[in-house]
Amino acid sequence: MDPEIVTFTIPTENNKIVFVWNINAQLPEGEIYCSLEKVFSQFGPLYSLKLLPNASVAEPGYYAVLKYYSSQSAKRAQAACDKKNLFQDTPVKVKICVKQKGFHYKSMELYGYRCQELANYYLGFNGWCKRIIALQNITGLDDDPEMESDPQKQGNLRYLCVVEVALPHHGVCSRGVGVAEERLEKRNDPLEYISKSGRIQKYAVQKALSNAFQKILLVVFDNGKVAVEYVSGEEDVDCLTEEELQGLIQVNDFTWAPKDSGEGGEDEEDWADFTLHEDTLVDL
Incomplete structure (x- = not known):
């Protein structure tokens, strides 16, 4: 096979x-x-x-x-x-x-924690590692002071994260970018800011982790051995140094597939639900 x-x-x-x-x-x-x-x-x-x-x-x-x-x-x-x-x-x-x-x-990205579970199974707990290169509040970074702001965007809290996933035994290193955003209902409420800030940071890390794993393909053989292939993504952040990434964050509007963070972090389940039809079952 x-x-x-x-x-x-x-x-x-x-x-x-x-x-x-x-x-x-x-x-x-x-x-x-x-x-x-x-x-x-x-x-x-x-x-x-x-x-x-x-x-x-x-x-x-x-x-x-x-x-x-x-x-x-x-x-x-x-x-x-x-x-x-x-x-x-x-x-x-x-x-x-x-x-x-x-x-x-359509192929949908796995949520970050599921990527970790899959990597642990095929690569082992010591077969890969991750580190956060950047985690930054970029709220209002893309606002143009000469243009009227979008009322729907006012009060939105946004974080960007860059994560690096390394597979040392396979010589593979992949970076991913994630952006998470959520609206602040009470802009002057410090408790809401702290609570949502922590949650959005976690979402951004999970999205960046998922994005990094999208560039990694696991080739699984019948004998259980696993090979790894790296496929470069559309956003070529892997070739940039950490200093260049930090500079890029300061001057650019990051829009790498920002999704609504939701409340439970399980948005992928909505896409993954399998609807049974009469013609999907095999003949008995």
């Missing part, structure tokens, strides 16, 4: 989506979820696991939709678990999604 390329993006390919059904309702839902996670995480890192009740017209029970980062992991899971009892008295059915119609997902 040819080696597989694993990217630091949300998995949406059909061959990475696994369906599990014939799950009976003998155990509590929480225990079933934990059992599924324990069994199927043995075959590779999971991006998501969703346990859903059967339709009202069917027998009481559940089915699950799992997403792997790797299609090889999905294949191993199906081969090992299909028609096996696993954690219950009756066998479950495990199939890989073979067709998917009606929608197409």
Whole structure:
């Protein structure tokens, strides 16, 4: 089997989506979820696991939709678990999604902490490291004093972060840039400023970390060995010295994909939700 390329993006390919059904309702839902996670995480890192009740017209029970980062992991899971009892008295059915119609997902960046989880799995905890090169408040940096400010932008707090991710065993070093922004409802309230400032800084770091990992491709072989390829991004910040980066921050408007920070930091889940259609299931 040819080696597989694993990217630091949300998995949406059909061959990475696994369906599990014939799950009976003998155990509590929480225990079933934990059992599924324990069994199927043995075959590779999971991006998501969703346990859903059967339709009202069917027998009481559940089915699950799992997403792997790797299609090889999905294949191993199906081969090992299909028609096996696993954690219950009756066998479950495990199939890989073979067709998917009606929608197409654009590749979405993984949130920073998920990138770290994926790197830890394939590279090991000592196989990579990160450091923050710059973390700066750039509120109002792009305002033109000769032009009237946008009322919607007034009172917005904005931070920029530059992070460097290094893979010393592979000789790879990648930098990422992240911008986080949030509106201050009470501009003269120091408590709100301190609270939101800390949160926005964390969002900026996570976005920069995610951006740095987008330039790294993992080449996974059947024997478990991993090679790394570096792909330069559109913003060529890797070739700049730290002094040049600091100067660039002072004089430029940074607009590297600034997104709304949101409240929970889980915005990627909204894009990753998998909607079941009748024609997505394999024929039994």
